Amino acid sequence: MPDLQHLLLFIAAGLLLNLTPGPDVLYIVSNSLRSGAKAGVVAGLGITAGCFVHVFAAAIGVSALLAASSAAFNVLKWAGAAYLLWVGVKLLVSRGSPASSPMACEGTPKTLKQVFRGGFLTNVLNPKVAIFFLAFVPQFIAPVVEHKALAFVALGTLFNVNSVAVNSGWALAAAWMARSGAVRRGMQWLDRAAGAMFIAFGLRLALAESPSR
Incomplete structure (x- = not known):
């Protein structure tokens, strides 16, 4: 484990990274705007669960495989890109009502x-998250540490726990914004904007090159 100074640096860097907007x-924001703070918090917990998959995968070497194998990276990359594009298209064609938006299922609000x-799927299907943990966390593990995999899991867990507060x-911020009448009236346009951004993230992921190249 790092000393106190490096540990605080790790926490600060992790918080800043979690504040950076991305898919x-x-x-989280789109679910919170649509269905309230509870839905947004649950969305964040799903994303954190996906991060834990990447942490444990990196600790046992799966992320190293993704970094070294173009085929493995591309399989996960295309699955993640397809999912993000699907979410984006559903948002674009929605009509701004709970029953017709992708935040709904068969005419009922999304559970x-x-x-x-x-x-969970938004995060776990993104190989760039796996590569991120593989590149970021080891910087804070001292070379003299005997059980590096355990140290990796400990730091990854700390990163994910801190991300819960940020998410x-x-x-909460999105739910507060949703109280505005203007936001409620503009929900259809918010769906369109969110859909376009999801599609952009999906295309960006689809065009990403394997680190092994």
């Missing part, structure tokens, strides 16, 4: 279980 933040699953903050 995860967009998923918290579905929100959680969507957040919940995004959810």
Whole structure:
């Protein structure tokens, strides 16, 4: 484990990275705007669960495989890009009503279980998250540490626990914004904007090159 100075640096860097807008933040905000703070918080928890998959995968070497194998990277990349594009298209064709938006399922509002699953998939299907953990966390593990895999999991867990507070903050802020009548009236346009951004993130992921190249 790092000393106190490096540990504080790790926490600060992790918080700043979690504040950076991306598909995860967009998923939290869109759910919170549509269905309230609870849905946004649950979306964030789903994303955190996906991060834990990447942490444990990196600790046992799966992320190293993704970094070294173009084929493995591309399989996960195309699955993640397809999912993000699907979410984006559903948002673009929605009519701004709960029953017709992708935040709904068969005419009923999306359940918290579905929100959680969507957040999990948004994160776990993104190979760039796996590569991020593989590149970021080891910088804070001292060479003299004997059990590096355990240290990796400990730091990854700390990163994910800290992300819960940041993600919940995004959810609460979006829910507060949704109280505005202008936001409610403009929900259809918010869906369009969110859809376009999800498609942009999906295309960006689809065009990403494997680190092994």
